[in-house]
Amino acid sequence: MLLKSIEYFNFRPFLGKQRIEFSASNEKENVTVILGDNTHGKSTFVLSFIWCFYGVSKFNKPKILNENVENDMRPGEQGKAYVQIEFEDDGKIYTMKRTQRFFMQNNGVLKAEDSIANLTYIENNEQKTVGKMQSDINVAIKSILPYDLSSFFFFEGEKDNEISKKDLSGAVKILIGLEAFDNMRKHLHGPQTQDSPTAASVMGYYWEKQKDASGDAAKKAFAEKVAAEKKIGNVLKRITEINNEIVEYEDKIEEINQVLREAAPSKELQRRRDQIAREIKSAEENERKKNKSFLRCFSEESLALFLTPLLGKTADKLVELDVNDKGIKGIEAKAIRELLHRGECLCGTDLKEGSAAYKSVEKYIEYVPPRSIGVLVSDMQDKIAEYSEKNKQYVSKMEDLYSEILNCRTRIDELEREDKEILIKIREIGEFDTNEAEKNLTIYKGRLRSLREELQRKNSEKGSLGSAIETATNNFNMYKNKNKEVREYQVYYKYAEAIYNWVQDNYEQKEQQVRDKLNKHIKELFDNMYTGHRDISIDEKYNINLTFNGKDVDITGGLRVIKYFSYVGALVKTAYEVMKEREDGDNGEMLGEQYPLVLDAAFSHADSTHTKNIARQLASATSQLIFAVMEKDWNYAKEGLDGHVARIYELQKISETEVKIVEV
Template sequence: MRIEKLTLYNFRQFIGEQTIHFSSSEDKNVTVIIGENTSGKTTLIRALEWILYGDVKFTDKTLLNKSVVDNLMADETQEVRGEICLEHNGTEYKIQRRQQYTCIGEGKVRGTRKEQQILYTQPDGQTKTIVKGDFKENIERILPEELSSYFFFGGERLSEITDSKDIADSVKGLMGLNVLNSAVTHLNGVINKLKKGLDLSKDKEAEETQIQLGVVETELQQKVMDLKNVDVQLQYYRDEKERYAAQLKANENIAEEQNKREYLEVRIKELEERIHRAENEFISVFSRDAFAFFGMPLLREAIEMLHMSQDIVESVPDMTASSIDYLINRGYCICGEKIEKGSSLESSLLKERAKQPPEAIGALVHRFREQALEYLAVGEQYEAGVNVKYEDIIALKLEWGYSIDEKEDLDNRLKDKIKIADLELKYKNAESRIAEYEKEKGKIQETIGVCKRDINNLDETLKHYILNDKKNAKISLQINYASEVQEWVLKAYKEREKVIRESLEEKVNGNFQKIYHGSRKIMIDEKYTVKYYDVTIDESDGLKAVKNLAFVSGLVELAKEVLELNSTVDIGPLYYPLVMDGPFSNIDKEHIENISKILPEAAEQIIIALMEKDWEHAELIMKPYVGKVYKIEKSKDFAGKDLETISYIREVQ
């Protein structure tokens, strides 16, 4: 889309017919409109919006020039009209809008007849007219109204553009993601419609299962909505927390203490996690081999007594009298040698048997002492391990306690500061609300998990009933097919959306670094909230304007790339112009010069309305790219005083 000409007739300050021709050549793509406050700069931008969308963004909704109104007689009529000539996808368009007014009394008019039409040239050279019925639909194909705020904006809107709640939808629409999102929504409707077509009335159990499934699905939908609402609240309070933190950080007198407090917050959380882990490890160590530890006094006493015993006899470990009797009666040893009566082998076995209880307890005492020594060693090792874990916990809790005390001391000192006392309370309140909503979010996510599990189980049960009926089996196959397609589209949407968001962040940061003379970096989160990686920064109006200009420039650059990649499909223009009113308001000289370096390359066509003082800083950089320059001058009365109701546009270059 390239705007070639704007013609106005009796539109607000611009009395009579006045025309601006916009520069659109590749090397000189900038048109500059210079005017002082109240001269009509903003009116020109809003005239474009009125012609395209019928949008009247003035407090006084009467568009007819006031001088014309004052000179009308009763019942006399006069009209306001505007025409935009533009080129879009190789086609020339004339977009026209008219509003007729009728005088209803001295200095009073009422809007009556409205007209709008589009004229365009067909390939055969014939001119075709699109009137009221198809007007809006065709304008939306050229530049959707929901996206217009990113290409037609003034100084005030520039400072608010990244704060818009609709920013995510607008960006997704510009990047073509809404097509995929609509496909997911449509397929969801198809799946639900197919499910309603299942006939389970012949089987009572199946019908009850289907009813139960519907109840669980309804609950799941509600919980998903609840989760979205909680996420909105969480984002709000997280943003609030960041905002208050930024304002606290901005107070240079307490910067060091604020940094210390933030460090302690993180450190306390780390220590709490380490204490929790250490306590779990202590319990684990304590529970293992505790019997040996608590039996140590008895074990030591028993070992001492056994050490003085004269009955200790060493024998084959774990050997018993019955085992020896078995070998003798069997007649051969485990080694295979035959045991004969009166042999040396039998004699050795009988000697070993004599050591075994009940004939003797020496071997039993020996075995007990060996086991007691083993348990005593385990107990001593256990004691050392438990002591280490206990000392770790004590050390961590001491550091945690010192950190808590130090943080509370800092909190008290910060509260005493008059300038930030209220901010501290708000910061803490935001923290509290975040904790509440995170807890609520966890519960909702748990319920969602249960619902999904129940739905899977009920689906499996239903499949059994469905497959027994041919018609239901066919519908089930269609549902599965639609679900697979939906899952594929959703996956494609998520992957593409992630790539686009990351690309947008990269381009925005590239422009931001060219404009901003500091070291900040911008991030764009999943909700397309545009913020700084250093969230503790206190953002001035000038810095916000710089950030938002970088965002708009990056958005236009990315939109061009995306649209060119899809240029084989008729999806709209390959570029949009940037039309700006007062883009340098509240911006210092250095930033104006930096912005001027990238602005001519931000879009194929740039239209800027600004004050003379701002243009003086920008002209040195942008002059080589400027094709047209206009000045808006107020008419004067006989005394040489400016008339606020009449302005004229004069071409100076």
């Protein structure tokens, strides 16, 4: 996607029809500059792209229609305002136009209708319309530039645009061309959060066919599997939400602690609070491990405990029976008869019939199985003793684990009490009001504890549901009728599974390649823009992290801008390079596109050196760069844009309600 022009009609301060042409993309002169002081319409210029493409108003004042036009309207009269953007994408020229109509009511209040979007493109010298519904246009624009990434490419610097902590992977994958692979995976298998294919997928379809061709028992097992998968899907979704909330509350707690650190008289106390926080975290982690060990011990070793009441009754009953054990363990009557028949004992003694030795061995037939239960009773008594000893060991182990859990909880309570006492001391210093901070900390910590407990329960529930799914799947496979129809569907399923595995392997390989490339460009841009030293990288959700010596660093205004532009510049550079690889014919796949950067007040938080560095690096990294900038910042930025600037426009303020766009 590259911008060709934008046209306004009675849109906010831009009275009448006014137009800006943007520089060509494939030339070195890829920069368009919009000069204007504060309140001259620079923010309107940048945010008008978001309004036109997505119908979202991010303006401080909601009015769209130019005030001069509104003031001239009489009751019953109508007016309109629009923004029209011409852009090129995938070899086609598109025109996106969003219009909003207004009606002046008899009471002198202007009534605004919903805005209407229209998207057309040129193909074979013929103008065609993208869909008849607004939803069709929304889908088309989303496929070109996802809304989640729009604020990256249409940047309002004075708002300190920050890269959010939510999962950006979906939007980034669309941008750099991995969405097709993702859609293939979903088509074949369903969402990746599901261990088993969903009914709406290809694999799920043939799985359903196998079920339908099988008996009732198989259908019941399959229904149990589907129900468990639905539940585990909800559990996994909640686990993700909990983890995000935990990060959010940890950040809030850290923000309050940072404020307290900066209060000079309370620094020493705050250092102890930081130490307490680390000790609490360690104790909570230890408690979680002990809880896990406690549950595992109960799961694996509790049989002896439950058998104990029965074993006691059994032992008492055996005593009542008074069965004397005169037998020999492990020897049955059949073995004794065999010795007598052979006429020789195992020890070599002659067992001649009628001899004393013969009679001595023969009498044991009365005391060994199957004729006597004495040996069996003896075995049972040994078993009872063994289980009794195991029970003692089990109870002792469980008591030790429970004691350790209580010790962890007691330590956590002690640390939290100490933390509250320190907060009281900080408040008594009198130079900093900590009432609100203390109140919020209590709330946030309580919520954090609840979230962690819920997370533990949800993880346990996930494990149980996983076992239920495995059991139901095994039962389904066991109960299926092995008729010809089922075998045929099994073959189709295997084919779909093989294709899915191939797509999955290729997807993971390509995503890793793109992630490595993106990471490399982010680091290069950041190092070239920033004069100091920081380590920068992206995580698996494509969020950006800034560290120094392995620790997170505070992000100031200037550093935030550099971090932001490193990310955005690397995104567009990566997207362009992936597309270039496709054009070179390496693999014949469509995997990328070019994107513009439209920036307002990009340098408001940067010094002269960083302004020059940012301008130079962004002009080199992107195919199209559009600056809305004040004259004072432009004087530094243009030093880094040698030979790149193609067009310069000036926003001339006629009045508080009118701005004129003039090319200079």
